[in-house]
Amino acid sequence: MKVNIKKYWQLFWHFRKLQVMRMMEYRGDFFFWTFVSIMWTAFNFFFFTLLIGVRSEIAGWSKHELYAFMGVFSMFDTIFWGFFYGNMREYRTTIYDGTFSNLLLKPVNSVYLILTQRNSYNNIPRFFIGLYVLLISLRNLGITPNGEQVLAFLVIFSAACTFVYFTWFLTTTCAFWFDRLENIIEIMPGLKQLYEYPASVYTGLISLIFSLIFPVLMVVTLPTETLLRDPNWLKIGYFAIFSLGIVFLSLGFYKLSIRKYSGIGN
Numbered sequence: 001m002k003v004n005i006k007k008y009w010q011l012f013w014h015f016r017k018l019q020v021m022r023m024m025e026y027r028g029d030f031f032f033w034t035f036v037s038i039m040w041t042a043f044n045f046f047f048f049t050l051l052i053g054v055r056s057e058i059a060g061w062s063k064h065e066l067y068a069f070m071g072v073f074s075m076f077d078t079i080f081w082g083f084f085y086g087n088m089r090e091y092r093t094t095i096y097d098g099t100f101s102n103l104l105l106k107p108v109n110s111v112y113l114i115l116t117q118r119n120s121y122n123n124i125p126r127f128f129i130g131l132y133v134l135l136i137s138l139r140n141l142g143i144t145p146n147g148e149q150v151l152a153f154l155v156i157f158s159a160a161c162t163f164v165y166f167t168w169f170l171t172t173t174c175a176f177w178f179d180r181l182e183n184i185i186e187i188m189p190g191l192k193q194l195y196e197y198p199a200s201v202y203t204g205l206i207s208l209i210f211s212l213i214f215p216v217l218m219v220v221t222l223p224t225e226t227l228l229r230d231p232n233w234l235k236i237g238y239f240a241i242f243s244l245g246i247v248f249l250s251l252g253f254y255k256l257s258i259r260k261y262s263g264i265g266n
Contacts, residue, residue, distance in 0.1 A: 011108065012116055019119050033122040037081075041074055041126045045133070059200040065228055066198070068137035072224045073196055074130025076160065078123040080192065084165050086118035088172050088185045095175045096182075100261060111254060115169065138227065145227050152231035153223050156239060160219045163243035164188060170250035176257035195219040215239055 023030045048070050052063050061069065091114045094100040103110045138145065145153070168188040175184050194202075194210055199217035202210065210217045218239050226236070 008108075008112060011112075015117050016119065019121065023121055030122060033120075034125060037123045038125050038129070041129050044074070045070060059198055061198050061200070062141075064137045064140045065224075068134050068141070068228060069198055069220060069224045071130040071132070071134030071137060072157075072227075073220045074133070075127050076157070076220055076223075077192075078127035078130065079161055080164065082121065082123040083119045084168060085185075085189075086120055087115055088168050088188075090114075090118050091169075091172050092175050092182075092185050095261070096180065104258070110258075111169075111251065115165070134227075141228070143228065149227055149231055152226040152233070152236055156226055156236050157223045159236075159240040159243040160223060163216075163239070163246055164219060166243070166246045166250045170246065170253055173250065173254050173257050176260050191216055195221070198224075215242060 045067075048066060052058070052066055057063070058066060094103065103113050106113065168185070171187045172185055175181055178184075194216055195218075199207070199211055199221040202217060207217070215238075218235070222235060222239060225232070
């Protein structure tokens with residue numbers, strides 16, 4: 001089946017415009033939550049500053065390398081809360097309140113609608129704060145990433161977004177199979193606590209499971225390492241392939257699950 005790329009591209013930006021309109025309608029909420037987002041980011045950096053202040057390095061990461069890590073984490077977390085969370089919350093709600101049928105009736109791919117309709121602009125300042133901290137940290141380390149490193153960073157950062165988003169999509173799709181599992185979308189925010197620290201912090205079985213079998217520890221660590229050191233294309237390739245596998249697995253599970261859906265009351 002031929003996909004009209006132009007139509008989907010225009011639809012994507014139409015959704016963004018709708019979210020801007022909603023934001024302007026509730027400007028007070030927008031400014032309040034933007035302030036909260038900035039303060040939360042400041043608290044994260046303050047916590048790391050205290051942690052770094054008593055140690056010369058942590059798990060092989062120096063002070064400025066950890067700041068670079070936190071910069072990448074803040075950039076990723078912006079996308080996590082600003083784009084992923086709202087869509088997954090809406091997805092779960094439509095399943096349980098019986099309105100999911102409306103998505104299936106629209107002349108647009110339902111997965112596309114699920115993954116792109118919602119977003120929040122409250123967290124945008126966090127992205128630029130993270131980017132600024134990352135650039136300052138690289139300068140303090142005397143590192144100027146070359147073209148290969150920048151390319152590797154973009155590839156692995158995109159793969160990390162894909163990995164987390166489609167894993168979240170996969171777990172939220174379980175709502176078709178279990179009645180009133182309201183907290184299903186909290187699984188990924190829970191796992192987020194694992195990758196908000198460098199992977200080398202973890203050892204033993206936890207490191208094996210979450211670095212190789214289910215490489216969630218690589219979500220922030222691997223993009224950061226590509227800027228600090230020569231890119232490990234073997235690791236990058238493995239993570240990218242694993243992320244692609246999650247995409248196919250989640251889509252297959254979704255197709256199986258919608259056959260079970262029976263509308264209102266599920």
